[in-house]
Every structure is written in C-alpha cells, then in structure tokens.
Amino acid sequence: xxxxxxxxxxxxxxxxxxxxxxxxxxxxxxxxxxxxxxxxxxxxxxxxxxxxxxxxxxxxxxxxxxxxxxxxxxxxxxxxxxxxxxxxxxxxxxxxxxxxxxxxxxxxxxxxxxxxxxxxxxxxxxxxxxxxxxxxxxxxxxxxxxxxxxxxxxxxxxxxxxxxxxxxxxxxxxxxxxxxxxxxxxxxxxxxxxxxxxxxxxxxxxxxxxxxxxxxxxxxxxxxxxxxxxxxxxxxxxxxxxxxxxxxxxxxxxxxxxxxxxxxxxxxxxxxxxxxxxxxxxxxxxxxxxxxxxxxxxxxxxxxxxxxxxxxxxxxxxxxxxxxxxxxxxxxxxxxxxxxxxxxxxxxxxxxxxxxxxxxxxxxxxxxxxxxxxxxxxxxxxxxxxxxxxxxxxxxxxxxxxxxxxxxxxxxxxxxx
Ligand code: FE2
Numbered sequence: 206x207x208x209x210x211x212x213x214x215x216x217x218x219x220x221x222x223x224x225x226x227x228x229x230x231x232x233x234x235x236x237x238x239x240x241x242x243x244x245x246x247x248x249x250x251x252x253x254x255x256x257x258x259x260x261x262x263x264x265x266x267x268x269x270x271x272x273x274x275x276x277x278x279x280x281x282x283x284x285x286x287x288x289x290x291x292x293x294x295x296x297x298x299x300x301x302x303x304x305x306x307x308x309x310x311x312x313x314x315x316x317x318x319x320x321x322x323x324x325x326x327x328x329x330x331x332x333x334x335x336x337x338x339x340x341x342x343x344x345x346x347x348x349x350x351x352x353x354x355x356x357x358x359x360x361x362x363x364x365x366x367x368x369x370x371x372x373x374x375x376x377x378x379x380x381x382x383x384x385x386x387x388x389x390x391x392x393x394x395x396x397x398x399x400x401x402x403x404x405x406x407x408x409x410x411x412x413x414x415x416x417x418x419x420x421x422x423x424x425x426x427x428x429x430x431x432x433x434x435x436x437x438x439x440x441x442x443x444x445x446x447x448x449x450x451x452x453x454x455x456x457x458x459x460x461x462x463x464x465x466x467x468x469x470x471x472x473x474x475x476x477x478x479x480x481x482x483x484x485x486x487x488x489x490x491x492x493x494x495x496x497x498x499x500x501x502x503x504x505x506x507x508x509x510x511x512x513x514x515x516x517x518x519x520x521x522x523x524x525x526x527x528x529x530x531x532x533x534x535x536x537x538x539x540x541x542x543x544x545x546x547x548x549x550x551x552x553x554x555x556x557x558x559x560x561x562x563x564x565x566x567x568x569x570x571x572x573x574x575x576x577x578x579x580x581x582x583x584x585x586x587x588x589x590x591x592x593x594x595x596x597x598x599x600x601x602x603x604x605x606x607x608x609x610x611x612x613x614x615x616x617x618x619x620x621x622x
Contacts (some may be wrong), residue, residue: 209350209606210245214256215587216573217263217554222253227579230605234575241521251596252599255584255592257554258573259602260531261278261561264416264449264477264515267325268304268336268359270311273520285421285486289390293361295522296331304339311519312343312351314529316610319350319582319599324416324565326358326385329376330366336375352607354565356416358385363400365391370403377411384408386417388429389453398432405436408445414566415446416477420453423487423496427453431465434472443473444511447564451476452487455566466508474506475564479517480537482524502542513561514538531557532596539593551589579606585614 211225222238226245258369274294276477308325316322327340339356344353359369359550363386366372372383386404388397408415415437420427430448437446454462469476478500487498506510514534518524540546544553561572570578583601586592602610 208245211231211248213253214251215253215256227606232575232579243304251583253587255586256581258558259580259582260315260319260557261322262320263324263513263564264316264517266323267308267311268327269521270519271307273525277444283548284489287450291522301335301458303338304336305343308343318530319602321604322356326356328360329357329372330359330369341380354382356383357387362390363403364396383414383416389420389422389427397429401432405440409440419448419451421450423456423498424453425456434468437472437474446473449477449501452483453588454500469510475511476577477513477515478502479515480534480541482517484541499541503544511563513564514556535593538595550593553593580604
C-alpha cells in the first residue's frame, strides 16, 4: 500500500508542527514533526502551512451557476422574488449539456478553493426534470474527487407551482439525496406550513435528509422555522434536517427569538447562512436604517447550534458575483455576525469545515485524525488568524491519499521597498 508523509503541518489549535503519515486512503498517524517511525515512498514538506479538513459547500445551486447573463439584457432591480421570476423564464431553454457544462465550471471553481463536499439544490419545478437528470450524471462522474449531495428543490414551490409536490417526490425516486422546500414562496401561510409538513413526510417515507430554504425574507411574520423545528422534533429527523437562510430571524422580536433557541436545541436542526448573498438580497425594501438579513449567527452559535456558511450562488439571477472560495464567506460571516474576538476568528474555519460536514451528515472519517480519511487541504498561511485575515489561498487538496489540486503560492515579482 502506498505510504506518504506530509511533513511540518501546522494543525488547527496546536502550536507545534506535525507530520501526517498516510497509508493508502487513510491517515496512518499524526506525530510531532521529525519523528522517524515509518517508511514512506513519497514525502512533501508543507513548511509550517496550516492544514485543515476539506471545505464543505453546504448550500449552492450548481444548476444555476453562470446564468446571470441569460437573457442578455438587464431587467428588474435584482430582488429575490424578481430573480425567481427571471429564472422561471430562463430555465426552459437550458439543455442537460448546458447545465452540466456550467455545473462543472462551478465545481472546478469550488474544488480549486479546497472544497471536496458540495450540497447543491437542484430545481425540480420543471416537468422534464432536466436539471436533476444533468446533476445525477455529474454526481456519478465526479464521485472519485468530490462528494456531491443533491436536493430535490422546488424553486417555485410545492403548491405555488402546479404539481410541485409530485415533482419533488419523483426526484426522490430518481435518486435525489435531500428533500427541499421554500415555504415563504407559497401563496399563503397555510400552504407554506403544508409544504413543510409534506417535505418531512417525504423525508421520512424515502429515508432522506431535509434542507429547506426558510424565511428568506425580511418579513418578521415569516416564521416557518418554527414549523421545521416542530417537525424535526416530532418526526425524530433532528440533525438530518436543516433550515437554510432564516433571514427573517434578524427581524424577529427578541422574546420570540429567545424562545425559539430552546426549541431549536431540542429539535437539533442545523442552520446554513449565506453571508454575501443574504446581505445583498435582503433589506432591499428598507430605507435607512437598513437591515442586512443575516440570521442570528452569534446567538445560534452561543446556544450550541450547528451553523455553516455557504456560497449559494455563482453568477446567477439572484447574485451576479460569487467565486466558490468559501473563506470569503467566513470573512463576511464573521463581520456580519459581529464575531470578532480572537477565539471566534480562530474558530471561523469551523463554519466551512466541520459544521458543514455535520449539516451534510458526512462526519464519519471526516476529521483530520489518525485512522480517518486522508483528506485535507493546505492553506497558504501559518495559522487560522492569518488565513482568515488574508483570505488565504488553498495550495493543496488531498483526497483519500491523492493530491487532487495543487497550486503555487502567490509570488510577488516586484515591490518598492
Ligand atoms: Fe439557495
């Protein structure tokens, strides 16, 4: 079995340097640097660079990436609901190959930046399920390099789109891993609640995970997160259920928010925040002072709840920017969540590593430790604080003992002094 040593690695929350010994696809051991205990066929000196678990993209729409320019002319003011309408018009022209080509471009952007796990919402409000067919093919094709988890996501609703609920179920039968939803987009509060209930019924029936676009609005009356918590508690789905966005939580009154923290803990659900996209899309109907629509990240974390940060979009009708580099989301998320103690910054990478892995339920063998998968990334920084402050590049991505992405450090060719 092939043996390798990655020497002089700086591990998170440790002062000294370590050597990572890899045998085949597993970590044989992690020992203080310089220990000479095992033979190795290959050696790589990491020179004290920071090593951590691979990044986890816990919320993106790979079937939408690089569609911001379809149609070519600029329309509307760029609000979330306008984008849904615009997408509804655009998606019918896309073929399986179009979607695959764009998805690959997005996947490569993410993988170049250290991602090895992606949860992607796939729009199933399409009678032909074109995007799902495309993404099922991609999932199979990339599986040796990337774990891709597909959500049956009804972008236009379970009931606001005729036959939406049936299409979600059809997508699950075809192999989607996760049940999605968008209750705040249904016509009424009652239909939104019904859609959450239906999503949980499907998750139980087909033994799948669940991740719902939830309360992605500034409307403080949008409270579908309580339905998700209640259903996760009642069905026992617990940590297999996730509430994405929960932007309205930043507009809830404190008494209600604090009551719900306890319910969330009992339910055990995960939260995903998309810092750059949410702060752009929310607050659009405000004058000043203007809300930024970021969920209560700090309070959720203080209450021991699992929160991950995600990209959401790369250049689509919702958000024209985005580049798949998740450390940008950590930088934004810490700013927008008012989380700037040194300890909070040092823990910042958790939002795109271990917390994301929990959301995707892929924790087995994930952590960087003896006996686990030999999958990790090397950042161009000596420690966590520098990595986040400088939004450090990923120099190396190792998956199951193989170097799958390698990059040179940034080189300065000239400077004045
Ligand atoms: Fe989304």
